[in-house]
Amino acid sequence: MPFFEEVRKTVAEYIKTDVDRFLVRQCHHIEIDNITQLTEAHAGEFAKWVRISAALLIGEEQAEELKQKILSLAGQ
16 A cells, blocks of 8 residues: 555544545645655655644644654654
8 A cells, every 4th residue: 555545544543524635734734736645755744744733633642643653654
């Protein structure tokens, strides 16, 4: 499974609605136009932005957990 699909699946476990819209916004933070362009090389910066934005929706603790899961998907 491509990295971006693994990320989407993982994020969907935490962000229950509008997952794709959420991911597109995070991709724009790291200057990626399409989620399919997301690779392991982007994981650090992408996970940082996911954590910042997710904290507003699901709280700090779960957002940090989500960040760590994204990093682990990339082997970081």
